[in-house]
Each structure stands twice: as structure tokens, then as C-alpha cells.
Amino acid sequence: MVICMQVANLTYKEIGLINFPIFPIPSDEITWEDGLVRIDEKVIDDLNMIGNTVGLRRLQTPHKLYKLGKCCESVMDFFHIKGAKAYIDNFGFVFTYERTKYTYVRYKKILKVTQRDLFSIIKAEHINYGVKVPRPPGVGKEWIGILYLSGYPWVPYEYSETCQKPKLRKI
Numbered sequence: 001m002v003i004c005m006q007v008a009n010l011t012y013k014e015i016g017l018i019n020f021p022i023f024p025i026p027s028d029e030i031t032w033e034d035g036l037v038r039i040d041e042k043v044i045d046d047l048n049m050i051g052n053t054v055g056l057r058r059l060q061t062p063h064k065l066y067k068l069g070k071c072c073e074s075v076m077d078f079f080h081i082k083g084a085k086a087y088i089d090n091f092g093f094v095f096t097y098e099r100t101k102y103t104y105v106r107y108k109k110i111l112k113v114t115q116r117d118l119f120s121i122i123k124a125e126h127i128n129y130g131v132k133v134p135r136p137p138g139v140g141k142e143w144i145g146i147l148y149l150s151g152y153p154w155v156p157y158e159y160s161e162t163c164q165k166p167k168l169r170k171i
Helices: 014-019 054-060
Strands: 009-010 020-026 030-033 036-037 041-047 086-089 094-097 101-113 122-125 131-133 143-149 152-160 167-170
Touching: 020 036, 030 167, 041 054, 101 152, 122 143
Parallel strands: 009 094
Antiparallel strands: 020 086, 030 036, 036 041, 086 094, 101 122, 101 143, 101 167, 122 131, 143 152
């Protein structure tokens, strides 16, 4: 029995529901059948296997696996993906993302980078708190582009070698 379930459609307001890392899927024709999440007759996730994450379940399944694309580890990576129709997160939540709001990326000088075991914290000018990022900026990247939401800094967008004019982006 094949069940075509509704894939959740998220916007920037629900981005907190996503458990990173996520994987882009180039088609939104996903089917659920007997605990198997499939695309093009290949398995994306096997819910019959024991494990809390897609990765653990994929390691155990005897079925032919669909090759997942490049992993997105953060919101910063997620906003730069092109061509994906759907996504699956770390726990198997399948969703589409609709860009619905225009907002600005504003560039701030990086004052200090503090490296931790699994992430880095960037202190930037005119921002009163540290910005958590999955990895430190590369050599020569002295500016961080921050997405602003309703006039306030929201999430990091990109690094830059020079200060750039504010850019309008649809998120």
C-alpha cells in the first residue's frame, strides 16, 4: 500500500523546527510505504530500523538507498542551497521550504573569533552578543554578513573579505 503523505511546507517563521544537519532532495515526489520513505523507488529513510537519526537507520536498512546530496550543517549553509525541492532533517522530518520574506544582509567587522570544540563564536561590531557559527571564517575573511529580520540581527549569512553594501535577499 503506497501512501502519499503531505510534506510540511516551512517558511522562515518555522526554521526552528529543523534539526540540522539537513539534506537537499531534488524532487518533492516522496512516498511513504510500509515505513519506508522513498523517492524514485529508492529509500531515503527506513522508519522500521532502530535509531533516532536518518543516518543510523540508513546504515541498517537492507533496501537500495537514494544517494543524499551535500549536507547542510547550519542555517547559513541552508540559505545558499539551489535547486532543492524538498529536504530531510537529521531525525527524518521531510519538508519543503518556501522563501516568503525579503530582508537585508548587513556586513559587520569581525572583532574576535573564539573557537570551541564543535563551533565558533564570532564577536562583531555593533552586535551585543556573540554569533554562533559551525566553523570559523576562512583566512582573510574579516567581515560577516548577518541577515536582519524586522530590523534586528538574526542569523549569519556569509563571510567576506571586504565590507559590502547591504544586500536584499529573499528568505
